[in-house]
Amino acid sequence: MASHNLAHIKIDDLEIIGYSVAGEETVVAMPQLDVCFDIGKAPDQVISINNVLLTHGHMDHAAGIAYYLSQRNFCGQSAGTILAPQNLLGPIREIIDAWGRLDGNQIPANIVGVKPGDEYQIKPNLFARVFPTKHSPGSVGYSVIEKRKKIKPEYARLTGPQIVELKKQHIEIDYPLELPIVTYLGDTQYVDFSQLKYIAESRILIAECTFYEDEHSGRAEAGRHIHIDEFATLLNKMQNEHIIITHTTQRTPMWEIRKILKETLPPEIYDRVILLMDKESRRS
Ligand SMILES: [Zn+2]
Numbered sequence: 154m155a156s157h158n159l160a161h162i163k164i165d166d167l168e169i170i171g172y173s174v175a176g177e178e179t180v181v182a183m184p185q186l187d188v189c190f191d192i193g194k195a196p197d198q199v200i201s202i203n204n205v206l207l208t209h210g211h212m213d214h215a216a217g218i219a220y221y222l223s224q225r226n227f228c229g230q231s232a233g234t235i236l237a238p239q240n241l242l243g244p245i246r247e248i249i250d251a252w253g254r255l256d257g258n259q260i261p262a263n264i265v266g267v268k269p270g271d272e273y274q275i276k277p278n279l280f281a282r283v284f285p286t287k288h289s290p291g292s293v294g295y296s297v298i299e300k301r302k303k304i305k306p307e308y309a310r311l312t313g314p315q316i317v318e319l320k321k322q323h324i325e326i327d328y329p330l331e332l333p334i335v336t337y338l339g340d341t342q343y344v345d346f347s348q349l350k351y352i353a354e355s356r357i358l359i360a361e362c363t364f365y366e367d368e369h370s371g372r373a374e375a376g377r378h379i380h381i382d383e384f385a386t387l388l389n390k391m392q393n394e395h396i397i398i399t400h401t402t403q404r405t406p407m408w409e410i411r412k413i414l415k416e417t418l419p420p421e422i423y424d425r426v427i428l429l430m431d432k433e434s435r436r437s
C-alpha cells in the first residue's frame with residue numbers, strides 16, 4: 154500500500170504527483186521526466202524516480218533524502234541522484250553518513266552540487282537548468298528543458314539523399330531548439346522570474362504561493378514566501394500554459410484560497426491555474 158495519498162494531475166502526456174503544504178511537507182514528482190522536485194518525507198511513489206532536484210535544505214522539503222536513497226538500495230535499484238545547492242553538499246553527506254552508521258549499512262548516493270546557470274543531463278535530450286531563488290542561502294529552482302534539433306526552413310523540402318549530400322559537405326542543416334517543459338520554483342520570495350525566457354515560456358509552471366489573506370503579507374515577507382498579490386503581478390508577465398500552485402498555508406482554508414485566487418487573478422489566468430492540494434480545482 155502507498156505510504157502517502159498524493160495529489161495526481163495529468164497534463165497531456167505528463168503526470169504530476171505530489172503533496173505540498175507549507176511547513177509540513179513538499180514533494181512534487183514527474184515520473185515521465187524521471188524527476189522529483191524536493192522530497193518531503195519520501196513517499197513510496199517517488200522512490201523509483203532516479204533524480205531528486207532539491208531546492209533548499211528546509212526539513213519539510215529535504216527530510217526524505219536518506220530514506221529515499223536507502224529504500225532504493227534495499228530494493229536493489231541503482232544509487233539515486235540528488236541535485237542540491239552546492240553549499241548543502243557537506244551537511245547532506247554528513248546526514249547520509251550518519252544514517253549509514255545508525256542503520257549499519259552504508260547508503261549509496263550520487264550527490265551533485267549545483268549553482269545557478271548549471272545544467273544537468275537527465276536523459277539524452279532532457280536537461281535540468283538551475284536558476285537562483287530568494288528563500289534561504291544558496292536556494293535554487295529548476296527548469297526541465299528538452300533540447301531538439303530542427304531542420305532549417307530552407308532545407309525542409311529536401312529529399313533524404315539531398316540531406317545526406319549536404320551533410321557530406323559538412324553543411325549545418327538544422328539548428329538547436331529548446332523546449333522548456335516545466336519550471337519548479339521551490340520556496341521563494343517574489344522575484345521577477347519572467348526575465349528568464351525559459352521560465353516565462355515553460356509549458357508548465359509549478360510555483361509556490363503560500364499566503365492569501367491581506368494580513369498575511371508580513372508572514373510572506375518574514376518567511377521569504379510569495380503572497381497572492383505578488384503572485385498576480387508575476388503571472389501577468391508569464392506565458393505558461395499550465396500553472397500549478399504548491400506550498401499553500403494551512404492558515405487559510407482551501408475553499409477560501411480558491412475564492413481569493415478567483416477574485417484576484419484575471420479570468421484568462423485563473424483558467425490556467427490548478428491548486429495541487431485542492432480536489433475541486435484539479436477536477437475543473
Ligand atoms: Zn517550504
Ligand SMILES: [Zn+2]
Pocket residue numbers: 209211288340
Ligand atoms: Zn523553505
